[in-house]
Amino acid sequence: MRVRPFFWCLLFIVSISVIMLAITYQPHSLIYIQVHLENQSLPVHQSDLLLNITDSEGRPIDKVEVTPQAHMTNMDMVIPGGSVIALGHGQYKVDMHFSMAGPWAITIRTNASGFVSQEHTLLVNVV
Structure with missing residues (x-):
């Protein structure tokens, strides 16, 4: 039984396509959010929250839409x-x-390129 050149070419193209997809595909990673509050009671009219946004390995992430x-x-x-x-x-x-x-x-939504969008809610008391 002889395989025609067309099928060899088709097999080659499909194989290269699968290899290229495996090399270039990167699944989305989770962003881990650490929120630091000085205390759970915040003043009326203005409060500052400090957010530390890192990836799963603890590296800080810049260019995050918060x-x-x-x-x-x-x-x-x-x-x-x-x-x-x-x-x-x-x-x-x-x-x-x-x-x-x-x-x-307080609901914090984060969106960054290459990461899964997340939403976190903090419960605070404003005095």
């Missing part, structure tokens, strides 16, 4: 977002302006 949002847990009150300042080496400063005292939930 989107904060806060809402009261016992009322229908929402803060659309705060300003985010990149400090470098995976550190980000988030300025939130709380308009009322009480229990708040």
Whole structure:
């Protein structure tokens, strides 16, 4: 039985395609977020949060899109977002302006190229 040259070429092209896909494909990795709060009670009108964003091996990640949002847990009150300042080496400063005292939930969304988008929620008490 003889195999025609067309099928040898097809086998070669498919094999090279599979090898190239295996070399270039990189699955998304998880971003690990460490949020440092000085204490669980934050002052009304303004609070700064310091975020340390690292990959699974502990290396800091820069160029991360950080989107904060806060809402009261016992009322229908929402803060659309705060300003985010990149400090470098995976550190980000988030300025939130709380308009009322009480229990708040702060949701931090992260998005970076090559990483899975994540969302984390912190429960704090604003005094």
